[in-house]
Structures are given as C-alpha cells and as structure tokens.
Amino acid sequence: MIAPRLRGKDTLMKRQFLPALLSALAIGSLPSALAQAPETYRAGAIVVEAPWSRATPGGAKVASGYMRITNSGSEPDRLVGGSTVVAERFEVHRSTVVDGVARMEPVTGGLEIGPGQTVELKPGTLHAMLVNLRQGLKPGETVKGMLVFEKAGVLKIEYQVGGIGAQAAPAAANAHQNH
Amino acid sequence: MSPLRILRWAAWALVAVLLVQMGVLGLHWYRGERLIPGREPVVTTTGVPAVGGPFSLVNHRGERVTQDTFKGKPTVYFFGFTHCPEVCPTTLFEMSQHLKQLGPDADRLNVVFVTVDPERDTPELLKTYMESFDPRIVALTGTPEEVTAAAKAFRVAYRKVPTEGGSYTMEHSASVIVTDAQGGFVSLIDYHEDKATALAKLKRAIRG
Numbered sequence: 001m002i003a004p005r006l007r008g009k010d011t012l013m014k015r016q017f018l019p020a021l022l023s024a025l026a027i028g029s030l031p032s033a034l035a036q037a038p039e040t041y042r043a044g045a046i047v048v049e050a051p052w053s054r055a056t057p058g059g060a061k062v063a064s065g066y067m068r069i070t071n072s073g074s075e076p077d078r079l080v081g082g083s084t085v086v087a088e089r090f091e092v093h094r095s096t097v098v099d100g101v102a103r104m105e106p107v108t109g110g111l112e113i114g115p116g117q118t119v120e121l122k123p124g125t126l127h128a129m130l131v132n133l134r135q136g137l138k139p140g141e142t143v144k145g146m147l148v149f150e151k152a153g154v155l156k157i158e159y160q161v162g163g164i165g166a167q168a169a170p171a172a173a174n175a176h177q178n179h
Numbered sequence: 180m181s182p183l184r185i186l187r188w189a190a191w192a193l194v195a196v197l198l199v200q201m202g203v204l205g206l207h208w209y210r211g212e213r214l215i216p217g218r219e220p221v222v223t224t225t226g227v228p229a230v231g232g233p234f235s236l237v238n239h240r241g242e243r244v245t246q247d248t249f250k251g252k253p254t255v256y257f258f259g260f261t262h263c264p265e266v267c268p269t270t271l272f273e274m275s276q277h278l279k280q281l282g283p284d285a286d287r288l289n290v291v292f293v294t295v296d297p298e299r300d301t302p303e304l305l306k307t308y309m310e311s312f313d314p315r316i317v318a319l320t321g322t323p324e325e326v327t328a329a330a331k332a333f334r335v336a337y338r339k340v341p342t343e344g345g346s347y348t349m350e351h352s353a354s355v356i357v358t359d360a361q362g363g364f365v366s367l368i369d370y371h372e373d374k375a376t377a378l379a380k381l382k383r384a385i386r387g
Contacts, residue, residue, distance in 0.1 A: 057261070057268055059307035061299075064264040089344055095265055097370040101336065102259075102266040102353035106343055129264050131346065164311060165272030 039160070044152035045073025046113070052169035053130070053159040055139045063087065063137050065128030065145070065159055066121045066169065071113040077151045078110030084145035084159070086137065087130035094126050110150060123167055137161045139170075230356055230364040231256070232332030236293065236321040239305035244319065246332075246362050253365065253384040254289035257355040258335045260296035261308050266353050266370065267292075274355075275313035277378050287385050290316045295337035295351045297326045357384045 041048045051067040063086070071077050082090035092107040107126070113119050121127050137143060143159040162170040235245050255274070259267030271292060278285040290313070294300035297320045300308075305318040320326065330337055337351035355368035357380060365384050368377045 054268070055311075057271070057308045057311035059304045060261055060268070062262050062264045091343060093264075097266060097353050100352050100354040100367075100369060101350060102263075102370065103350045104264075104340070104348050108343075123265060123269070127264065131344070163272075164268050165276070 039158065041155055041157045043149065043155035044077075045071055045075075046077060046149050046152035046155065047072055048147065048155060048157055050169045051145070051157045051159045052166075053137055053143060053161050054166050055161055055164045056133065056136045057164060058136060060136060061131070061133050063130040063133055064123070065090075065130055066123065067128075067157070067159075068118055068120050069111075069113050070118040071115055073151075074115045075151065076112055076114045077149050078112050079147060080110040080150050081148040082128065082146055084130050084143055086133055086135055086143050088132035088134070089130070090145070091129045091131060092121075092126065093129050095124065097124070139163050228334075228364050230334050231358045231362050234325070234329035234332050236319040236325055236329055237302055239302050239309050239318040239320075241302045244317075249289045249291060250362055251360055252287055252289050253360055253387070254291060254358050254362070255355055255368075255381065255384075256291045256293060256333060256358065257353075258293045258295050258330060258333070258337065258351050259353070260294050260349045260351070261300050261304060262296060262348065270353070270355065270370070271312045271316065273374065273377070274316060276374070277381055278313045278315055280378060281381065281385070284382070284385050285313075285315065288381060292316055292318045293326070293329055293333075293335075294318065294320045295326060295330060295335070295349050297321055297323050357381070359384065359387065 039050055041051075047070040049068040049070070051065065053063050053065050056063050065082075065084070069079065079092065084090060092111050093104050094107055095102065095104045097103075111119065111126070119126065139161055141161040143161060145157055145159060147155045147157060149155065160170045162168075231246070233246050235243065238244050257270055257274075259270065261267065274290055278288075278290065281288070292309075294305065300318075300320050302320060305320060309316060309318050319329070321329070333356055335352040335356075337349055339347050340350055341347050353370040355377070357365045357368065359365050366380050368380055
C-alpha cells in the first residue's frame with residue numbers, strides 16, 4: 001500500500017521539479033530571481049507560472065498581464081477568458097513593433113495551448129490586457145484574478161505587480177526593485 | 180563610297196552621339212545637377228529628411244504650444260497614447276531613465292510626448308499620467324485636426340483600430356524623433372534599439 005503511494009509522490013515531485021528547473025534556467029540571467037520559485041497555479045493539465053503585471057501610470061485605463069502557461073496534458077486547451085478585481089475586461093492581445101509601427105491585435109477564439117506546449121505572455125508580444133481599470137496598479141501589490149480555460153476550467157491566480165518599465169516578473173512580492 | 184556605306188557610317192555615328200549624350204545625361208542625373216541651363220532650380224532638399232514642422236497643440240498643463248516653444252534646445256518627440264499597455268509607458272519610462280542618466284545635461288534637452296488619441300487623452304488625463312514619469316517630459320494633445328497636422332509634420336502614421344467590446348486601440352509609429360535646436364531632423368531612435376545606443380544619440384544631439 002505504502003510503496004505505490006510513495007512512487008506516485010516521487011513522479012509528481014519530478015514533474016514539478018523539471019518545469020521549475022527549466023524556468024530557473026530560463027531566468028538564470030537574473031540572479032535575484034534564482035532563489036525564489038515562481039508562484040505556480042494548476043487546474044487540470046494546465047500549469048500557470050509567475051503571473052505578473054506592471055505598475056500603471058496615473059490615470060491609465062489599461063494594464064498588462066504576463067505569465068507562463070503550460071499544458072501538461074495530451075489534448076489542446078484554450079485560454080478563453082479571464083477577469084481581475086481591478087479591471088472591467090480581460091482580453092488577450094498580441095503586440096508587435098514592426099518597421100517602427102506599434103500594432104496590437106486581439107487574439108480571437110481563445111489562446112490555444114497545445115499538448116506539452118508552454119505559451120509565454122511577456123512584454124513585446126502576447127499579453128493579457130486588463131481593460132478599463134477601476135484603480136491604478138502600484139509596484140509590490142498583488143492583484144487577484146481568474147483565468148478560464150476551455151477544458152481545465154477556472155483557475156484563480158494572483159499577479160505580482162512590478163515597476164512601470166519592468167521587463168520580467170518581480171523576483172518576489174517582498175523583494176524590493178533594483179533600479 | 181556607295182550611298183549604302185555612307186548611310187551605314189551615318190547611322191553608326193548617330194548611335195555613338197546618342198550613347199555619349201545618354202552617358203552625359205545619366206551622369207548629370209546621377210549627380211543631381213540640373214539638365215537645362217538657364218532654368219534656376221528650386222532647392223528642395225538639404226540632404227536632411229523633412230521630418231518635423233509647424234504644429235500647434237496644448238500641453239498637459241493646458242498651455243498652447245507650437246514648434247517654436249521647443250526651439251533653442253534639441254528636442255525629442257515621440258507619439259503614443261495612454262490607453263497603450265506596453266509600448267508607450269515603456270518609452271516614457273526609458274526616456275525618464277535617460278534623463279536621469281544625462282544628469283545636468285538633461286536640462287539642455289526637450290522631451291515631448293504627443294498623443295495620437297486626442298479624443299481620450301485630454302490635458303487633464305495627460306497631467307495625471309505624466310506624474311508617473313520625469314517631470315521634464317511634456318505631453319501634448321489638441322483637437323483631432325491639430326494632432327493630425329502635427330503627426331503629418333513628423334511623418335508619423337497612426338490609425339484607430341476597433342477592439343472587442345466597442346472600444347478601440349491605436350496603431351502608431353513608435354520611433355523617437357530627435358531634432359536639433361532649430362527643429363531640424365537629427366536622428367531616429369527605434370523602439371528596439373538598446374538603451375546605450377539611444378542614450379548616445381541623445382548625447383550627440385545635446386552636443387549639437
């Protein structure tokens with residue numbers, strides 16, 4: 001009875017360890033980020049890591065949301081919606097600056113995450129857009145939100161808010177920003 | 180000499196003359212010289228792109244400004260809007276950092292942010308928005324017509340794009356335009372350019 005349970009735990013740990021190791025390697029260039037494991041949220045086969053946002057300038061009506069979404073299952077899933085306590089709407093957009101022109105196009109029909117695939121929402125490309133902010137975001141805050149996946153369902157997450165021009169997730173909620 | 184032979188010689192001579200003329204014309208065209216003597220050409224280029232020009236807008240303190248307001252110092256212009264989640268706050272943030280790094284030299288430079296979304300970006304909203312950045316950065320807005328004219332003067336393209344939920348976003352040129360103290364074009368800073376290169380361009384503009 002005991003042995004299989006242990007083995008089960010063992011594989012689970014391995015499963016958690018590998019993405020953690022990979023993400024640690026990916027952000028290895030940021031020494032301050034190495035020590036802390038990013039916040040991880042799971043629903044079904046979907047794993048969401050390190051959701052974060054940027055502080056907003058005064059009066060701004062929009063904020064962005066970034067995270068890594070991994071589908072550890074064998075079927076494709078889609079991020080079909082979401083919400084936050086600070087904004088009226090949640091949209092997924094792809095922004096580009098090509099030939100000096102800044103463009104933004106909405107991702108329609110949901111953001112697909114293929115089996116075994118990791119989709120990264122990060123500055124300069126795919127991002128969640130929190131539209132019609134009820135309040136501004138300040139560095140060091142956390143923002144509660146939800147993501148809705150077609151198959152994995154609803155996942156509650158918290159965004160860590162970094163500085164206005166931050167290019168990566170804040171190292172940890174209590175770590176001060178090094179500018 | 181047979182008439183045929185004369186004709187052949189004449190034809191070849193004509194070809195040779197035409198070739199020489201074409202060569203001379205080509206050379207003149209290449210050098211950009213005028214082809215017809217006696218007709219004085221109007222000089223339309225100084226070798227500097229015609230970026231920058233007259234405009235009349237309102238700053239975030241509600242004051243009317245024109246291109247002359249910023250003469251006397253090299254000036255950095257960029258266009259954007261406040262309903263912009265990434266590019267515009269990033270540019271404003273980086274510009275604030277450049278000003279900090281320039282130290283006292285920063286006061287020898289104007290930094291101007293022009294909205295391409297005058298419908299939503301009122302002077303009042305811009306005032307609140309700019310409080311998050313270096314206080315030396317000036318934000319400008321105006322009537323839609325005034326903004327169109329200013330963007331045209333700076334060869335900046337922008338376009339309203341509808342989004343879900345009946346709202347809209349703006350597509351716009353994201354490059355930073357650097358002018359000299361007389362408002363003449365100096366250089367462009369691309370959005371993807373690294374910070375060191377951008378700072379070097381600002382320093383060069385300040386040195387004049």
